[in-house]
Amino acid sequence: MTGPFAATGPLAATGMIAAIVLASTAGEVLIAGAMKSLGDLDDIRAHSGIPGAIRAVLTCPRFFAGVFFLALAFFSLLFALNHLTLSLVGPASASLTVITNSVAAKLFLKENVDRRRWTAAALICVGVYLLAH
């Protein structure tokens, strides 16, 4: 069997891509929240040097929760790449992650996702789709 689904079916492919998207979104939102709670890393580096900046990041529990979910997304990506084509996994996960991240950033990080940013997210989705076809 050839094609983007290779040796698996559309349902399994959807599940693999959904696992990447959900884990990636959870990880990125947790890490963005952790970085916001720390403040500008450039300022921390200016005052405490690179070891101080690394220490600040590594002593933030929310950062490790984010890393856990990003690791989950990474191994989901490896697993999916072993069964599906990059031209399916890459664009599908990238375009969906943009939308889920925008929604999650507005809900959980209280970011001002204005019309400009929603437009950008929509353009990226369509653009990534076109690049894949």
Add this chain to the structure above:
Amino acid sequence: MSHRLKPDQYLVLFAVMICAPLGDSCLKRGMTLQPPITLNHPAALIAAIFTPWIALGIALLIGFFASYLAALSWADLTFVLPATAFGNVIIELISYFWLHEHVSWQRWLGVFLITAAVGFVAQGPSLTTHPTQVSAQPPTPARTASEAS
């Protein structure tokens, strides 16, 4: 507050753009060389990490991650996201100008849309300022003087 970026912050965003697509390409090449891996043998995924192409891909993705963390400390997640999507554009440009591959008009349209998206977001503020953050800032001397009068 406009939250405009400094030149070195644009460099960090450039690293975010360039490291991710190169790392992903190395991962794909490495995983293609692996035999099919099933959930019954998850240890095979761990062993795959130590193969050259996947190790190189991981090194590039670590560079991406460090730049990404730095960017998230001074910009919104929804501001940094278009930079990661711009990696797709870089892959297309490498394909056309370096590998001399044919790029269809649909792909050029995709390049245009993603570039436009980056332009849209870059024109706006990089960081959301909440009212509590504004009120928590110390008063400026000019404001203090006007309040005193």
